[in-house]
Amino acid sequence: MRFWEKVMKLDRRWIFLLIGLAVLIPFLKPLKLPLTITKPAKDVFDAVENIPPEGPPLLIATDYAPSTAPELDPMLYALLRQCFTSKRRVILLALYPQGAGMAQAGLDFILPEFPEAKSGVDYVFLGYQPGIQAIVMYIGEDVRLAFPTDAYGIPLDSLPMMKNIRNYDDIALIIDLAGSSIPITWVTYAVARYGELMAVGVTAVSAAQYYPYLDSGQFVGMLGGLKGAAEYEKLIKQKGYTKAREIATIGMDAQSIAHLVILFLIIIGNIAFFASKSHKKKGGPIGS
């Protein structure tokens, strides 16, 4: 019994060490576990593929902060690679203060792979504006009301890509990459009021709350957490859009092992709990 008592009082630093190793080892030696592609992720991919090259742009909202970047950055990278390779145009903006930095960092990371991609021609980065609901509604009227210039101070009318783009009628699809509840504002106004098509990329922890919107068709697809990002990486690779290192797929190996370790710890914790409890019931002294 002493053994289970000891297990119950296990120093948490051992648990930290276990988790640290579980995350680190698969990064050093990837397991290359097979990944199945789910329908919500495939639907996002198909929705982007349905946009004609050099046609109406895809609007990507980066409504997340560095804390959720490991899950959402790979989605942004995969989407940008898909669009830049297939000559689909992109508008980037943020309704979350830290999101603009994430969009700029994403562009800085991806653009060296596409030296021919030009700001104002192949993509436009609008930056951040405060007032979430108002901005979403403004875009429904005229994007210039919300963003008179792009993030670099250039008037939208002088950007070739923005010449014929006024509101949601001229935008093919919105993809909101969010670590917050901002997709609900997009769906309430852009989808319900203006009838725009929308998909989301969200953290695994918040994916469950968006299933009603997916089922109702208000979201055409959804990328949930690192798994969604890994599935998207696989989809764009299968299509031949990129040969870049799949960071989310490598992360899934680490997540697999970390989940196994957590499940193992829960089982051990329960065994120890019930063993100690039955011992106490039998009247055995603690620690004997």
Added chain:
Amino acid sequence: MRRKIPLAIAFVFGIIMIIQFFIPHRISVEFYRNMLNALVIVGIFYYILAVSSLIRVHRGKIKRKKPGWGYSYVTLISLVVTAVIGVLGGAYQATRITSWFVQHFHWQIEQGTGLMVIYTYIQIPMGATMFSLLAFFIASAAFRAFKARSLTAVLLLVTAFVVMLGRVPIGALLTRRLPEIFHLTNIVEWILKYPNMAAQRGILMGIGLGMIATSLKIILGIERGYLGGGD
């Protein structure tokens, strides 16, 4: 008067905005755009409130020498330094001031502006670090607290097991030889699409009805909490 005027404003504008939604006339659209402008202007005041509140809280901590008061200096200095660099140096595009520093001191700013340097090398690593720590604490908390003490706890535990395994490739690998209906990925998809969605829909409908009721109460002047205390 201090209460009657705001109540009248809330009533008049609440009713007008409901009516406006159904009238696509030019005047109605123009009014709607002006309201959006007002919304953005009011939105900017959130930042004034937020910054003044942050300063007040930390000034109080420093004054009273509360535990950890030294960190309040770090917060306030970081706030001022980041704001000054952002306002004077530009957010994404270097201003003349940044260009002057770059030329005279032969700086190389890969990110373009000082604010993006702070963002890339301070905020991103700090944010990622804080969130990464969660994995360690969740594992430790799950080990200590996730016990099958009751039937509901057992249900939660079993669901957590299935979802945690089913959301990662190793779960699919473990059940790949079983009939398709028992594949963990499919079971997880079922859990998310049916029991989870039923609960989420219930919550959403409750929130929706609550929002409609509260909005009506505010418009009709029944709910007056937003006016604050006093007469």
